[in-house]
Amino acid sequence: MKYSASKENYLKEIFHLQSQQNMVTTNALAAALHTKAASVTDMLKKLKTQKLLLYEKYKGFKLNNEGKKAAVQIIRKHRLWEFFLVEKLQFGWDEVHEMAEELEHISSKKLIDRLDSFLDFPKTDPHGDPIPDCNGKFSERRQLALREVPINKIVQVSAITEQTSAMLELLQHKNIRIGTKLEVKKKFPFDNSLELKIKNHLIITISEQVAEKILVHDD
Amino acid sequence: MKYSASKENYLKEIFHLQSQQNMVTTNALAAALHTKAASVTDMLKKLKTQKLLLYEKYKGFKLNNEGKKAAVQIIRKHRLWEFFLVEKLQFGWDEVHEMAEELEHISSKKLIDRLDSFLDFPKTDPHGDPIPDCNGKFSERRQLALREVPINKIVQVSAITEQTSAMLELLQHKNIRIGTKLEVKKKFPFDNSLELKIKNHLIITISEQVAEKILVHDD
DNA sequence: GTTTAAATTTAGACAAATCTAAAAAATATT
DNA sequence: AATATTTTTTAGATTTGTCTAAATTTAAAC
Known part of the structure; x- marks a missing residue:
């Protein structure tokens, strides 16, 4: 074990x-x-x-099944620690991988289940990869690119497909991260840029290049 | 390093x-x-x-100095993780040592300094042992047993000298832990029991046996 | 001050995880 | 099909940390 x-x-x-x-x-x-x-x-x-x-x-x-089960538990630990580092300790996406590579080997199952609860059972890590639950089940949700989302539908950011620090900087500035709730208020066919409402009040604009790198799922 | x-x-x-x-x-x-x-x-x-x-x-x-410096950093990590486990993940004192033995070997200094900040720079771990700061300095405060504390002086619990689960249970029931603020309101010479005010409202009674195992320091 | 006992160190072996260089098997090429 | 190339495996060595059993040094007892 x-x-x-x-x-x-x-x-x-x-x-x-x-x-x-x-x-x-x-x-x-x-x-x-x-x-x-x-x-x-x-x-x-x-x-x-x-x-x-x-x-x-x-x-x-x-x-085999045994091996897969073990692997999933390690992935669970890795992603929960990444979430903790970003959400609670204020690290950026780009900084957490190495630390999580160490933390994922901490053995206590009870510890990781308590951490899960403390973090309020997040479904995806800061890179948008799904976090399996304590039984090893991945909750799969259909993801789609933000540019495909219909107008006025509330969605939640689940992943960013380009993990560069330039992208991170842009999204931090615009206050977008994994879990952020969004609503597309307007699409400009001229340049395919979007106007978004964030958290029910802020209105921001993002370009086509950004909109196709942001994956979202139903709220 | x-x-x-x-x-x-x-x-x-x-x-x-x-x-x-x-x-x-x-x-x-x-x-x-x-x-x-x-x-x-x-x-x-x-x-x-x-x-x-x-x-x-x-x-x-x-x-030598180099060795001591390294040792102190490990002790810092151990105690901060213990504090985290008890304070944030709701573990009891008696459960955290083994987990902290693993966590103390996570290497990132930046991680531990962020954790320190997240925990609001605690001065003692859940067992009352002092936590060195990021430069390795221990803040030493004079400790004394609760039974020696003068009436009406506000003090803070800094350590419990007997770390048994029976003691833990008693203190949890009475809502006393490291960091709890107390005021001795009455001493009964008959059995040396004490009446305490906790957090400015609750009045509780503790026996001589308990009072001599609780160390406190000035608020 | 020998002798005995205890503490410490050496010598040699072992397990885990890695490596280089050489051998064996599977693929690809003509 | 025979040969060449790539992939994979073996053989043997290395590093880190540990062990047992024997040797050495220090301390204690008589």
């Missing part, structure tokens, strides 16, 4: 790669973990012995 | 032992760390090489 930080990093990374492309290769995993293929092979054998992974030499590998 | 979790545990424990008895022995350190004397000797050599420790074979050892 408790794994080393290194094993947890492997589990998490395999989970990510395997949900993107269904074929995960030794080399790809090595690259993602900034390590060497030989080290990956070594670890795969250990994870297989611990029954977290299905693995046949030269043939490929993937997480 | 960054040390392994294991080294940090050694530094912290040497610091504690050396501030209690000025002679720290290999065996005492081994016992405190639940390890063996041989392992301690091995580590002492490494800490000496890293110039954190003054060490002469068979003669003894102690932290």
Whole structure:
């Protein structure tokens, strides 16, 4: 039930790669973990012995249910800590990843469930990625780009697809972050810019380039 | 500037032992760390090489300034995390130590300084031990047992000298914890029990046995 | 002041996680 | 199909932190 930080990093990374492309290769995993293929092979054998992974030499590998469950718990921790760092300690998106990489290995399940409650059960992390609940379930909501949202519909920001500091600066200035409630009040066909109402009072304008990078979901 | 979790545990424990008895022995350190004397000797050599420790074979050892500075930073982290766990995540005193043992090894100084600020710069942890500030300074205040406090003087609870769960239960019931403001309204010479005013309104009674275990300082 | 006991250190081994360099298997190329 | 290339795995070494058992030093007892 408790794994080393290194094993947890492997589990998490395999989970990510395997949900993107269904074929995960030794080399790809090595690259993602900034390590060497030989080290990956070594670890795969250990994870297989611990029954977290299905693995046949030269043939490929993937997480079994046990492995996936473990990976999801690590992802939950990572994203909850990121949320905490941004929401409570006032860090920017771009600063929190490394810290969360350490915090995600804190073992106590009770701690993370209390943190979840303290943060009021957030559904997405500051980058907009979904946070699984304490049973490992992701609540999936249909996301769409802000520029596709109909006029006068209230939506909530769930993700930003471009995570640059230039974007962060712009959004901070305009008071937009994950969880912000918005309503599109006007669309200008000339340049596809939008006028938004934020939190029921402020009116701001954003450009087409920004509007297509902001993903939202129903309120 | 960054040390392994294991080294940090050694530094912290040497610091504690050396501030209690000025002679720290290999065996005492081994016992405190639940390890063996041989392992301690091995580590002492490494800490000496890293110039954190003054060490002469068979003669003894102690932290130098560098080592003390490092130890204090770890103690700061441990105590701030304990405070966070109790104050924000609603854990009891008796539950937080193990979790803090892990959290204290999270490396970011910026994180811990932000946490300090978020918690409003607490001066003592939930066990009443002082929390050093971001420069490593302990703010020392004169403490005295509650039974020694003069009538009608407002004081603040700074420590409980007996950390049992029976004591915790009693104090939780009576709404007393670290930081609580108190005023002794009456002393009964018959049994040395006290009547206290808590937070300017509630009047409660505590026994002599309890009153001698509660340390307070000026408000 | 020897001898005995206790504390400390060394020597050698082990587990986890990593690496380099070489071997083996699977793919791709002609 | 035979050869070349890429991918993956093995073999053996390294680092960190630990251990046991034996040796050494210091302290205590007689």
